[in-house]
Amino acid sequence: MINFYKFGSIEINGKEYTKDLIFTKDEILVYPWWRKEGHVFSLSDIESILNKVENVTHIICGTGAYGMVRVEDNLIKYFKDAKKEVLVYNTKKAADKFNELISNNHSPIALFHLTC
Numbered sequence: 252m253i254n255f256y257k258f259g260s261i262e263i264n265g266k267e268y269t270k271d272l273i274f275t276k277d278e279i280l281v282y283p284w285w286r287k288e289g290h291v292f293s294l295s296d297i298e299s300i301l302n303k304v305e306n307v308t309h310i311i312c313g314t315g316a317y318g319m320v321r322v323e324d325n326l327i328k329y330f331k332d333a334k335k336e337v338l339v340y341n342t343k344k345a346a347d348k349f350n351e352l353i354s355n356n357h358s359p360i361a362l363f364h365l366t367c
Contacts, residue, residue: 313345
């Protein structure tokens with residue numbers, strides 16, 4: 252459960268994080284999360300963790316407080332080909348959607364940029 256998000260900070264299950272991260276409802280998978288291009292989410296940035304997660308129903312991309320991160324088509328295609336719903340929102344809306352999904356017994360994976 253995401254307790255709160257504000258620019259540059261997120262609290263998940265009572266612990267605060269101040270760097271970009273990848274997580275599920277059960278665990279933090281990558282923290283801090285560094286990408287090849289700072290404001291781009293691409294498939295190559297997450298390939299190493301894809302075999303660590305099972306039963307994912309959705310991927311949620313939190314693209315920053317102002318939505319400045321671009322999600323590459325290859326990442327969207329990968330999840331759509333796997334029949335997973337892809338949701339792309341600014342990080343505040345993504346946090347709210349993440350909580351809604353887990354409250355409804357879904358298993359999302361979240362990729363969150365915490366600033367811009």
